[in-house]
Amino acid sequence: MRTKYLSVLSIAVLFGMSTLASAQTYGPYPITLEGYSGDKADSTAYTGQAARQVLHTSLKKLASQGDGSNAAELKQQMMQYFSGKEEGRKIIAPTSRDGFTIVQSEVDQISKGVNLKGKTYKGVVNGWPGKMTGPEVIEFMIDKAANAKRGFDPVTGFDYPQLISKFAMGAVFYHQAVDNYLDEKLEADNKPNDKPYGEGKHYTGKEHSWDEGFGYFGAPAHALDLDANQAYGIAKMKDQAVADYNQDGKVDLYREMTYAHAYYAADSDKAGTDYLRAIFQAFLDGRQLIADANGEALSPSQRAQLKAHAETIKTLWEKVIAEAVFKYAGSVYKDLEKLQTIVETGGNANDTFRAYAKHWGELKGFAMALETGGKDLGEVGTRMNRLIGYGPALLGGGQVTGIDADGNYQIGGAKDLGGYMVHMLKLQKLMDDAYSLQARKNDATGDLEGLVNSLSEGAYSEND
Amino acid sequence: MLPIIQEVMADWVKAFLDPGKRLFWGYLGSALLIALLWMILCRQDHPRQAFKKLFAREIWFSGSARADYMVFLVNTLFMGSMLPRLIGHAAVATFCFTLLHEIFAGRPILLPDVSAFSIALAFTFVLFVMDDFARYAVHRLLHALPVLWAFHKVHHSATRLNPMTVLRTHPVEAIVFALRGALVQGICIGVFVFCFGEKVSLIMVLGANAFKFAFNVLGANLRHSEVPIRYWSWLENILLSPAQHQIHHSIEPRHLDRNFGVALACWDRWFGTHCYSEPDQSLRYGLSNPVANPNSFYSVYIHPFNEGARHVQATIMQTGHWLRNLSVASHNLFCRKTYHENEPS
Numbered sequence: 001m002r003t004k005y006l007s008v009l010s011i012a013v014l015f016g017m018s019t020l021a022s023a024q025t026y027g028p029y030p031i032t033l034e035g036y037s038g039d040k041a042d043s044t045a046y047t048g049q050a051a052r053q054v055l056h057t058s059l060k061k062l063a064s065q066g067d068g069s070n071a072a073e074l075k076q077q078m079m080q081y082f083s084g085k086e087e088g089r090k091i092i093a094p095t096s097r098d099g100f101t102i103v104q105s106e107v108d109q110i111s112k113g114v115n116l117k118g119k120t121y122k123g124v125v126n127g128w129p130g131k132m133t134g135p136e137v138i139e140f141m142i143d144k145a146a147n148a149k150r151g152f153d154p155v156t157g158f159d160y161p162q163l164i165s166k167f168a169m170g171a172v173f174y175h176q177a178v179d180n181y182l183d184e185k186l187e188a189d190n191k192p193n194d195k196p197y198g199e200g201k202h203y204t205g206k207e208h209s210w211d212e213g214f215g216y217f218g219a220p221a222h223a224l225d226l227d228a229n230q231a232y233g234i235a236k237m238k239d240q241a242v243a244d245y246n247q248d249g250k251v252d253l254y255r256e257m258t259y260a261h262a263y264y265a266a267d268s269d270k271a272g273t274d275y276l277r278a279i280f281q282a283f284l285d286g287r288q289l290i291a292d293a294n295g296e297a298l299s300p301s302q303r304a305q306l307k308a309h310a311e312t313i314k315t316l317w318e319k320v321i322a323e324a325v326f327k328y329a330g331s332v333y334k335d336l337e338k339l340q341t342i343v344e345t346g347g348n349a350n351d352t353f354r355a356y357a358k359h360w361g362e363l364k365g366f367a368m369a370l371e372t373g374g375k376d377l378g379e380v381g382t383r384m385n386r387l388i389g390y391g392p393a394l395l396g397g398g399q400v401t402g403i404d405a406d407g408n409y410q411i412g413g414a415k416d417l418g419g420y421m422v423h424m425l426k427l428q429k430l431m432d433d434a435y436s437l438q439a440r441k442n443d444a445t446g447d448l449e450g451l452v453n454s455l456s457e458g459a460y461s462e463n464d
Numbered sequence: 465m466l467p468i469i470q471e472v473m474a475d476w477v478k479a480f481l482d483p484g485k486r487l488f489w490g491y492l493g494s495a496l497l498i499a500l501l502w503m504i505l506c507r508q509d510h511p512r513q514a515f516k517k518l519f520a521r522e523i524w525f526s527g528s529a530r531a532d533y534m535v536f537l538v539n540t541l542f543m544g545s546m547l548p549r550l551i552g553h554a555a556v557a558t559f560c561f562t563l564l565h566e567i568f569a570g571r572p573i574l575l576p577d578v579s580a581f582s583i584a585l586a587f588t589f590v591l592f593v594m595d596d597f598a599r600y601a602v603h604r605l606l607h608a609l610p611v612l613w614a615f616h617k618v619h620h621s622a623t624r625l626n627p628m629t630v631l632r633t634h635p636v637e638a639i640v641f642a643l644r645g646a647l648v649q650g651i652c653i654g655v656f657v658f659c660f661g662e663k664v665s666l667i668m669v670l671g672a673n674a675f676k677f678a679f680n681v682l683g684a685n686l687r688h689s690e691v692p693i694r695y696w697s698w699l700e701n702i703l704l705s706p707a708q709h710q711i712h713h714s715i716e717p718r719h720l721d722r723n724f725g726v727a728l729a730c731w732d733r734w735f736g737t738h739c740y741s742e743p744d745q746s747l748r749y750g751l752s753n754p755v756a757n758p759n760s761f762y763s764v765y766i767h768p769f770n771e772g773a774r775h776v777q778a779t780i781m782q783t784g785h786w787l788r789n790l791s792v793a794s795h796n797l798f799c800r801k802t803y804h805e806n807e808p809s
Contacts, residue, residue, distance in 0.1 A: 336570070337571055337573065341572070341573075344572070416569060417570055418565065418568070418569030418571070419569065421570050421571060422562060422565045422566055425565060445557075446657050446664070447657070447662065447665070448557045449554050451657070451666060452553040452554045452557055452649070452653060454666050455553065455649050461536075461539050461631050461638045461641075462485070462486050462633070463629075463633045463637070463641075464599050464602075464724070464726050
């Protein structure tokens with residue numbers, strides 16, 4: 001009897017393992033371009049996007065390297081990673097460390113001649129003072145970061161590495177994917193599937209448009225093999241074995257790394273959502289549909305299906321960013337709670353204020369990112385920006401209210417810490433109402449809803 | 465079977481399986497046990513006789529009891545899923561929580577060194593007490609305002625009491641109860657979470673508020689029964705006995721508007737409506753001026769609307785009349801010339 005059970009168990013384990021091993025990866029996909037005679041065998045290509053992912057991670061790292069004396073040099077270096085296209089740029093982050101070996105050490109090893117600026121949202125960013133466009137905002141922040149020690153300005157409470165990173169993720173990756181590749185490039189006459197994406201390319205217009213959207217999302221190609229903690233852990237370089245899908249002993253920054261919003265989707269998923277898998281699956285389904293068209297122009301019904309997948313991706317991607325706004329509004333709220341106590345007891349607020357500034361930078365960056373998705377956020381956007389303001393509420397009262405003609409911040413207003421806590425509460429409610437959030441990490445209302453649910457007896461017919 | 469029918473039937477069954485509800489089988493069982501012990505030990509009844517009295521046909525199959533069963537079935541059918549959607553406890557709690565931030569310019573966490581259990585115990589107790597007070601206050605309003613009395617009298621039209629009478633409630637009254645619950649629970653949660661943060665939780669027994677569980681398990685179902693269990697006087701000053709609530713249902717003029725409370729007697733004592741139980745009390749229940757056929761569907765569900773509307777109309781007319789009088793008086797006071805002004809010079 002025991003032998004029988006063991007056999008059944010072994011079969012089940014083997015079946016489970018084979019299922020696991022056969023989980024679909026994003027690529028490789030066959031060449032479908034009619035008339036292609038080159039030696040390429042895989043039509044999947046998102047190297048430019050992966051290169052921009054490492055330009056972003058490198059730029060973030062550089063933004064925290066100011067020491068007060070290297071401003072000009074640091075700014076020039078940061079600009080290389082934002083607007084430059086020159087060869088030989090080193091990957092500043094992520095880099096190999098003990099137990100986590102990375103294949104590439106230079107951006108060119110992934111893709112040559114790419115930058116972030118060319119792909120940055122060109123509209124005016126309402127959440128930042130000065131009526132600047134997306135590239136202007138980032139260049140302004142780069143300038144300020146170069147002049148700040150470790151990227152932090154204690155006068156305004158601005159944490160530039162966080163501001164630059166979270167906004168750039170939206171203004172470049174989210175914007176390009178949802179407002180370009182998964183939007184206008186899905187139209188029949190834009191990058192059609194029966195023509196190469198560009199002259200001499202081995203992939204079709206639609207194949208590459210879809211791949212580019214996927215590359216900007218930032219998921220490893222084997223994301224379906226991973227749970228939320230594993231996908232999240234890759235970006236933190238926790239476990240090489242999890243990242244190294246092809247088992248060559250190294251982690252490939254093109255296909256095996258978690259970046260940007262895929263990382264934040266995994267972060268939400270740790271609280272029970274399923275954003276990463278759902279977005280990834282929609283990318284897979286869309287790509288399969290394009291591959292199945294076998295190099296022919298997509299029919300109206302195929303394009304309708306493709307657009308449905310794109311809509312799923314756009315909706316969930318926006319939710320991932322909104323979840324992050326919610327989460328960091330909660331972090332800021334908790335920091336304010338601590339700061340109030342420190343101020344009242346006359347303690348040293350330096351470390352807490354630093355953490356507060358970091359969380360505020362993340363909050364602000366994500367909130368500004370929401371604006372770049374190509375749709376008018378309307379009242380939600382206006383209220384979101386008003387509740388956050390241009391800067392964090394400062395210990396002595398007030399916050400950044402604008403920028404003067406010389407590019408200096410103006411600080412004013414009477415916003416105190418307590419009033420700003422109320423803003424964070426309202427911001428979380430706004431995000432929840434507008435986006436029907438599920439993860440709701442760092443909910444500032446604590447367990448209000450849980451308590452309410454534990455009390456809802458539904459026994460209102462009971463008389464006295 | 466249609467899902468809606470399945471849902472309603474599940475709600476009917478759930479009323480007896482959910483420890484959050486008064487008619488949970490465990491509470492009914494404990495009430496039965498208490499009643500039996502009381503009848504055998506205090507009344508010297510033979511067990512068989514006690515059983516016979518408790519399950520008397522004239523109580524459980526009376527027209528009044530049959531109306532109780534009808535109300536239970538009909539209310540569950542039409543209101544089971546509606547009320548929870550109507551009332552936003554969470555909205556009240558969140559509003560209160562946010563408002564306190566604005567009033568106190570932030571959020572000072574109180575008593576950071578006090579244990580989570582102590583906070584939970586305090587929250588559970590305060591919630592129970594506040595809820596009990598709100599029940600008393602709303603109950604008095606139901607008797608005091610004619611328009612509300614039109615609906616509450618459905619409950620008082622029961623001429624025989626049994627545990628199911630607790631659910632003999634007009635839907636309008638149920639909405640009032642739901643609003644009361646949302647307000648009290650929302651405010652309590654909002655204030656406690658604001659003051660004590662994540663330490664706030666509810667101490668529960670079998671999924672019900674621990675104090676409410678104790679109240680129910682100690683024979684709350686005997687309030688609506690004809691078993692006049694009394695407490696010692698000192699205890700009836702603290703907790704209302706089943707016999708005291710039966711006095712509330714009595715049609716004796718001297719019992720009119722007495723014992724509005726639910727668990728605690730202090731509210732009745734402080735507001736002058738307290739009445740001790742009486743030895744060997746034998747009461748008649750119902751309304752002093754009963755409506756015709758009080759147990760019919762029409763009397764239970766439709767008639768209260770007619771009567772309520774009449775009261776609203778009368779109030780409007782009375783207000784109009786009062787405003788007209790006020791207007792005439794103002795005119796006389798400020799606009800008419802005085803006698804002296806009309807005197808020829």
